[in-house]
Each structure stands twice: as C-alpha cells, then as structure tokens.
Amino acid sequence: MSSEKTIQRIAVITSGGDAPGMNACIRAVVLTAQHYGIEVLAFRHGYEGLLNNDWQRLDETNVLHILQYSGTIIKSARSERFKQAEAAQEAARNLDAHQIDALVVIGGDGSFRGADHLSHHWDGQVIGVPGTIDNDLFGSDDTIGYSTAVETAMDALDKIRDTAEAMDRVFIVEVMGRHAGFIGLSSAMASGAERMILPELQREKPLTVASIVKHIEAVQRVRGDSSYVMVLSEHQWPGGAVRLAEQLEDRLHLPCRPCLLGHTQRGGRPTAHDRILATRLGVHAVQLIRQGVSGVMAGTSGQGLAETPLAETWQKRKGLSQEWVDIQQSLFNPVKKSKNGS
Numbered sequence: 001m002s003s004e005k006t007i008q009r010i011a012v013i014t015s016g017g018d019a020p021g022m023n024a025c026i027r028a029v030v031l032t033a034q035h036y037g038i039e040v041l042a043f044r045h046g047y048e049g050l051l052n053n054d055w056q057r058l059d060e061t062n063v064l065h066i067l068q069y070s071g072t073i074i075k076s077a078r079s080e081r082f083k084q085a086e087a088a089q090e091a092a093r094n095l096d097a098h099q100i101d102a103l104v105v106i107g108g109d110g111s112f113r114g115a116d117h118l119s120h121h122w123d124g125q126v127i128g129v130p131g132t133i134d135n136d137l138f139g140s141d142d143t144i145g146y147s148t149a150v151e152t153a154m155d156a157l158d159k160i161r162d163t164a165e166a167m168d169r170v171f172i173v174e175v176m177g178r179h180a181g182f183i184g185l186s187s188a189m190a191s192g193a194e195r196m197i198l199p200e201l202q203r204e205k206p207l208t209v210a211s212i213v214k215h216i217e218a219v220q221r222v223r224g225d226s227s228y229v230m231v232l233s234e235h236q237w238p239g240g241a242v243r244l245a246e247q248l249e250d251r252l253h254l255p256c257r258p259c260l261l262g263h264t265q266r267g268g269r270p271t272a273h274d275r276i277l278a279t280r281l282g283v284h285a286v287q288l289i290r291q292g293v294s295g296v297m298a299g300t301s302g303q304g305l306a307e308t309p310l311a312e313t314w315q316k317r318k319g320l321s322q323e324w325v326d327i328q329q330s331l332f333n334p335v336k337k338s339k340n341g342s
C-alpha cells in the first residue's frame with residue numbers, strides 16, 4: 001500500500017444514466033471523507049455541472065438517510081459537449097478554481113471515458129466507481145444498480161407468467177442492457193423464461209422468426225397448453241418486442257403480447273446487495289484517493305476489492321457466464337429433453 005497523501009477537498013459526480021444505489025455511494029463518499037476531515041463538493045448533472053460550475057457542498061446532513069432511494073441527489077446527465085478537448089479544459093479550470101484534489105466519477109463506461117479524457121487536461125486524481133444497471137464494465141464482478149434492475153425485471157416476469165400461464169399466451173418482455181445481456185440472462189434464469197434474445201447470443205447465432213416459432217411449437221407439443229415467456233434485450237430486434245409480437249402472432253395465430261420494462265429498471269428501492277456494494281465502493285474510492293491512486297475504477301472481485309485502469313474497463317469485455325447460458329439454453333430446453341425421451 002502506498003503512503004497516504006494529504007487531501008483537503010474532493011469532488012463527486014454521477015454521470016450517464018442513473019442507477020439504484022448511486023445515492024448510497026454518494027453517502028459513503030461523503031461520510032468517509034468527513035471521517036478523514038476531507039471536504040466534499042458535488043457537481044450537479046454529471047459533466048454538465050463541471051462545465052457550468054454548478055456545484056454544492058455535501059456534508060453528513062445532506063446524505064444521512066438517502067441510501068434507500070434510487071435516482072441521485074446530485075442529478076445525472078449525458079453531456080455531448082464534454083467530449084470536446086476545450087470542454088475538458090474548462091472543467092479542469094473549474095476544478096482548480098475550487099482547489100479540488102480528486103474527482104470521483106460514479107457512472108458507466110462512457111463516464112469513465114470522460115474521466116480519462118479529463119485526466120489529459122487536469123492534474124488532479126480521478127477515480128471511477130461502476131454505476132450502471134447494465135453491469136457491462138470489466139474489472140468489477142457487479143456494478144451498482146444491476147442487482148436492483150434484475151429484481152425489478154424478475155418481479156415483472158413473475159407477474160407476466162401469471163397471465164401467460166392462465167391464458168396460454170406468448171409474452172415477450174423487453175429489458176434494458178443495450179450492449180450487454182446481463183440483465184436479460186439473470187432475469188430469464190431467475191424467472192424460468194423459455195427463451196432469451198441477448199446481444200452476446202445474437203452476435204454468435206442470431207435467432208430468426210422461423211427459429212423462434214419452431215421452438216414455441218415444440219414447447220407446446222411437449223407441454224400441451226402452456227405459457228411461453230421470452231426475454232428480449234433492447235435493440236436486439238428491429239422494432240423491438242412490439243414488432244416481434246406482431247410477427248409471431250402472424251405466424252402462430254395465437255395471442256402474443258409485448259411488455260416493455262424500460263426505465264422501471266432504473267428506479268425503485270435499491271436491493272440490499274446494491275446498497276452494500278455502493279457503500280463499499282464509495283469507501284474504497286476515498287481510500288484510494290488518500291493513497292495517491294489515480295486513473296482506476298474501484299470495483300469488487302470475489303469477496304474483495306479491486307482496482308482496474310480506467311481504459312481496461314471498456315477495452316476488455318466481461319463475458320456472460322457460459323455455465324448460466326448452458327443451463328438456460330441446453331439443460332432446461334424442453335425440446336431437447338423430449339427428444340432424449342427423458
């Protein structure tokens with residue numbers, strides 16, 4: 001462990017989308033900093049706040065009872081203009097004017113690219129904390145918000161199953177995760193969905209309407225009257241769940257219904273897992289700053305904490321668990337089961 005540095009003032013932003021647990025992370029950053037006598041400033045609306053010099057001081061009174069709420073008390077935003085070199089220079093000037101020693105960026109891979117961009121124009125320390133429901137960052141087992149998003153999707157899938165089973169219907173439930181199928185795979189497994197259409201699987205072997213119809217018919221042959229619930233990751237089908245439901249209904253001549261979960265997955269009470277993860281990572285971020293570390297993401301690995309260079313978080317890919325995919329697709333595939341005669 002490197003020796004501890006004297007840090008007087010740190011800044012924090014939440015950037016990109018919001019994710020359940022971001023408030024818990026802000027709380028942890030503030031309480032830890034306060035413990036060590038470090039002041040905390042928040043810039044509101046992510047990088048936009050750094051550019052607009054829109055800031056507020058944060059102390060214990062601002063963060064005491066926020067860990068049970070989603071959203072973020074310091075607001076989040078996407079900022080196209082921050083990608084320009086002049087914008088990063090402007091942000092650096094604002095940070096220096098406030099005598100900020102280090103910046104904590106809570107967000108996803110885009111936010112970390114932004115942090116890396118800023119570090120080319122600013123001498124302060126920069127630490128990323130993984131905050132995205134998509135869980136698509138290399139270097140941390142989980143990201144803040146992912147667990148809550150999966151719970152929300154699972155809850156919706158359970159409810160959909162009730163109607164699907166009562167009325168022998170096909171449902172297509174569209175979940176978030178534009179580039180990664182973590183929410184799709186976990187929620188499908190947790191709810192026992194019959195089919196998953198995920199970015200990683202589509203890249204390998206894209207499903208077609210014909211292949212989906214074939215599978216639904218085979219399931220119905222094996223099970224008789226039954227429901228069929230499919231999890232579709234967003235942007236994986238032209239026209240999404242609505243269009244796919246129409247296409248299937250045309251071919252199957254039975255009711256197929258779409259259900260889009262959208263931003264419901266970004267809200268609601270953060271799970272205990274997300275609150276604890278966010279707390280640990282917020283503390284970890286401040287400890288890394290005190291050790292003089294910069295340019296890394298604070299994450300978890302197994303039971304422990306981990307640090308990953310920012311660029312690796314988006315350059316290296318965290319893959320889906322093949323074991324989970326195999327369980328879902330091969331072992332629990334009812335078509336194969338009947339062919340084996342078991």
Ligand SMILES: Nc1ncnc2c1ncn2[C@@H]1O[C@H](COP(=O)(O)OP(=O)(O)O)[C@@H](O)[C@H]1O
Nearest residue numbers: 016017078079082083108109110111113114117
């Ligand atoms: N290549 C980049 N250079 C500089 N800033 C970036 C870059 N990519 C993203 N950002 C900044 O990070 C913000 C959040 O990124 P985005 O991809 O929207 O969300 P997330 O952090 O959740 O992945 C962007 O709106 C932009 O301000």
Ligand SMILES: O=P(O)(O)OC[C@H]1O[C@](O)(COP(=O)(O)O)[C@@H](O)[C@@H]1O
Nearest residue numbers: 016017108132133134176177178266
């Ligand atoms: O809220 P927006 O801007 O419509 O963005 C939606 C996207 O944000 C997410 O919820 C989270 O993505 P990021 O981590 O990149 O912000 C995605 O799953 C979804 O595609």
